[in-house]
Amino acid sequence: MDIHSDELKTFVTVIDSGSLSAAAVHLGQTSSGVSRALARLEEKLQTSLLTRTTRRMELTEEGQLFLVKARTILSAMEEAEESIRMRRQQPAGRLSVDAASPFMLHCVVPHVAEFRQLYPEIRLELTSNDRIADLIEHRTDIAIRIGTLSDSTLHARALSSSPLHVLASPAYLARRGVPQTPEDLAQHGLLGFSGYELGNQWPLRHSEGNTLAIAPALAASSGETLRQLALEGQGIVCLADFMTRDDIAAGRLVKVLEPFYTGFRQQIHAVYYRNTQLAQRISCFLDFLQQKL
Known part of the structure; x- marks a missing residue:
């Protein structure tokens, strides 16, 4: 059995996107190409990962177990890539940042071009939600929150008010x-x-x-x-x-x-889980944003 990282990424993207067509857009592929990649993965594993109907798509029990492993593998590969780049002091890899729409539009988006010029190896993903209960569930690295914080399990950094x-x-x-x-x-x-x-x-x-x-x-x-x-x-x-x-x-x-x-004055915080592999990306983004604020 020879499973490729691209197949793992396709599988995880389908789950996160909610449909084959949405995953195809995210991956820059066709829906039929995504479907074939999933079929190849299931054939290699000799099990069904998803049950698909015309209206919805659900993970099988095997699919739920495999999803956890696939995320772990992809995360480890990304961390390995970043560890090499860190030797050259170049923060790199995916960084997902979430903020309420007003803050995103007025305080983040105007500075994205400059940040990308300073850190071209960081792949920013920006989302807008007023409240996120679980950063891991939403695959969010940093959440910018306005007002009083309630989750003590998160590491918080005051940015401004x-x-x-x-x-x-x-x-x-x-x-x-x-x-x-x-x-x-x-x-x-x-x-x-x-x-x-x-x-x-x-x-x-x-x-x-x-x-x-x-x-x-x-x-x-x-x-x-x-x-x-x-x-x-x-x-x-x-x-x-x-x-x-x-x-x-x-x-x-x-x-x-x-x-x-x-x-x-409303307090503005960045919240995130402690993660040494993400530390460099998180630090450079928060230092940059705090300077702008």
């Missing part, structure tokens, strides 16, 4: 008026988060404390969606400085209720 601003477009304020106190917000259309109640606690001093719980008239799960809604004049929003700084400077969004700000 960002103030929050209460904002509206000039068109909205011209139409609905400028609120003079936090209590005035009850008469306005407020934009807030769905499924993330902490995002609807605005850091404003008022008669009952330093945090104002708002009831959104229009809610969205993404901060970037809320930013766009505010730009379109749909209401007042509370968002981080890192994603609205340019809008404020250009006058597209205007700060309101500044005298009532508490000075609260």
Whole structure:
């Protein structure tokens, strides 16, 4: 039995992608080519790894066992490759970075070209999820998280912090008026988060404390969606400085209720599992990103 690393990679990519067609796009192959590679692998192993129907695809018991081994083998090969490159002090290999869409768009993407020029041997994979429960399950090396961290099993590095601003477009304020106190917000259309109640606690001093719980008239799960809604004049929003700084400077969004700000800043952390093989890639990326922030 002579199993090739390309066959292992194809098998793992099919599982991670969820379908033959998606894996084919990721691998730059045809769906029929991916299907043939899987068939060859199953023939060599003399067992079925997947059960496939017209609607879905599931791992067999043997397939589940083989997937664990295949991941281990591919990881070991990647680590061996990196260990050689490290002798030349050139960080190399795959580095998967996840962040919520606003942070990814405003704080990571603008600097990717420079990072790739500095570290051409690192293969960046960028994903955007607001919350990840298991970095290993999602094959994520670094996750950038905004706010309080809860998972103590992860290694965390503080990168920066960002103030929050209460904002509206000039068109909205011209139409609905400028609120003079936090209590005035009850008469306005407020934009807030769905499924993330902490995002609807605005850091404003008022008669009952330093945090104002708002009831959104229009809610969205993404901060970037809320930013766009505010730009379109749909209401007042509370968002981080890192994603609205340019809008404020250009006058597209205007700060309101500044005298009532508490000075609260959201913490920005990078979280990852301790992994000596990844250490060089992680360190160079986080050093670079922290410098930019």
